Amino acid sequence: MPGQVNWVEIPAADTAKARAFYGALFNWGTSEFDGDYHVIDNGPDGAIIPAEDGFSHPRVYFATDDIDASVNRLHELGGHSEDVSTVPGIGRIAHCHDDQGIPFSLYEPAPQS
Structure with missing residues (x-):
């Protein structure tokens, strides 16, 4: 979700x-x-x-169905992110900061085969 x-x-x-x-x-x-x-x-x-x-505090990952769209929306809202990276067999992640500089990450699971 x-x-x-x-x-x-x-x-x-x-x-x-x-x-x-x-x-x-x-x-x-x-x-x-x-x-x-x-x-x-x-x-x-x-x-x-x-x-x-x-990276000295817990990192929370939020689920997304479309990480590219979520990263684009994040940027529109004034946040920023590192490049989206792929973890083979796991999915895609992006480490981000909201518009106030608070860190979090996004995670899109790999497609089920």
Whole structure:
């Protein structure tokens, strides 16, 4: 459903410490997906991942049926985005900021085969 939160990424300087913290706090387990990217198994749909420059707070992904149209509309409304990128087998994403500079991301799932 467009606009629904469908993924969250929690950045951490030390993903092992973060996984231990959230595991103790919420009883979350994680599975390694790709290197230091750890999908949350029994909590919200999301992952614990390495923090990067400019990415030090949780990142929320909102669903969209048409990421190109959503990015165009975002720009019309005064927001900005990075280029849309494709994650093979997963879908397409765009990291964005609203018209007040608040970060979020858009996600369009890959077509089901």
